[in-house]
Amino acid sequence: MMLAHIQTLIAKAQASQHLALSFLFSSMDIVRPLRKLVHDLQLERGSTSLLLINHHADRYATKVNSYRAQFLADEAQFLTAVNQWQLKMEQHALPSGVYVRLAHFLERLNHLQSLREQIDTQTIQADQAIEAFSQIISAALSFVFELAEQALDAEIARAMLALFNFMQAKELAGQERALGVVALGLSEPNKLATLTDAIKARVDQQQQAFQLVRSFATARQLDQLEQLKTRPYRADLDNWRKRIAQHCASNTPASLPLAEGWFDLMTERIDGFQALEDDLISYLQIISAKKMAVEDDRSLAEPIVEEIDSQIKTQVDEKVMRMKGVSHLLLAQLHDQAMQLGTIEAELIVAKQTLLDRRFIERAKAVLMVEHKYSEQQAHQFLRDQAMKTGMKMVDLAKRLLKQTEKF
Structure with missing residues (x-):
């Protein structure tokens, strides 16, 4: 069953x-x-x-x-x-x-x-x-x-x-x-x-x-x-x-x-x-297209199932976590375990983090544009200058700004 x-x-x-x-x-x-x-x-x-x-x-x-x-x-x-x-x-x-x-x-x-x-x-x-x-x-x-x-x-x-x-x-x-x-x-x-x-x-x-x-x-x-x-x-x-x-x-x-x-x-x-x-x-x-072709071959599921069945008592949870398509929340929770989860999962975490960092920066720029009437370029330059002055990463500065304005 x-x-x-x-x-x-x-x-x-x-x-x-x-x-x-x-x-x-x-x-x-x-x-x-x-x-x-x-x-x-x-x-x-x-x-x-x-x-x-x-x-x-x-x-x-x-x-x-x-x-x-x-x-x-x-x-x-x-x-x-x-x-x-x-x-x-x-x-x-x-x-x-x-x-x-x-x-x-x-x-x-x-x-x-x-x-x-x-x-x-x-x-x-x-x-x-x-x-x-x-x-x-x-x-x-x-x-x-x-x-x-x-x-x-x-x-x-x-x-x-x-x-x-x-x-x-x-x-x-x-x-x-x-x-x-x-x-x-x-x-x-x-x-x-x-x-x-x-x-x-x-x-x-x-x-x-x-x-x-x-x-x-x-x-x-x-x-x-x-x-x-x-x-x-x-x-x-x-x-x-x-x-x-x-x-x-x-x-x-x-x-x-x-x-x-x-x-x-x-x-x-x-x-x-x-x-x-x-x-x-x-x-x-x-x-x-290549990955779709692989996914279309349902016979590939059989060896995966056999492998899980043979180690089911000890490795089911690990295999589930290793499946492609894990949620953003799971990626965040597994960040500290990236090396143990393998190269593919680690690379996906890095890629997603890059996207997330940019979203924080874009949201902070939007706040500056509304509150200070900056252009998009002026808002970017402001964040960049402040990051250099404070020695902070630009994304960390953006997070601080969003938290201060309660838009985090």
């Missing part, structure tokens, strides 16, 4: 795992067109910065319009993918956060037309437009982050974290491109100091994001990441960054040719990220 119950539970566990894998596999069908949409917005943001610092240059308007046209084509594909994805997800009992994050991104997209009208009528400043575009893109990345939280398999969780952090690094590079354009194309001393700090913050955050990518990427993906450093533009990147810092510090007159040169260099850099970004998405689908 006991053996029958165990066999039934294992079958149910496999079915649940199969559904989770199917969800992640299908989600890549929406992440891929979302990635293209984000790339279009990043290009439009950078070229819009050129347009807003020189309203009379028709070539900038032409470039902006070409990016908008590409966006409309990709948006249609994305919305089609959303509809298909929702139909597939009817069999899944997904957490509300997945739907809320996607709805939030679609709601942000509704503001895009109004933003473009402000740009066309020149009733918005370049730095304000950059922030508006960045908020839309941030909503897209938050959806990807929410998908990453649903990974209950260690290998998939690592792959999701590598993808998310790489997309985050690419977005920070896009923000650096747009801010650098404004810094080189403006000669307003009161803004240049702020731009210098903002650009430096983006560079630091890129390094942090790339470091997280390295922590979770496969050996092949690490090789691809290293190859990006050998691209022709990479040799000039540090010199350009120094040139922008010197320009801001010395209040050098605005230079549109320099702004264009910086835009072209950074566009080449960001375009070069796309191949690895696509590979990260494809890798997720491949490993999800």
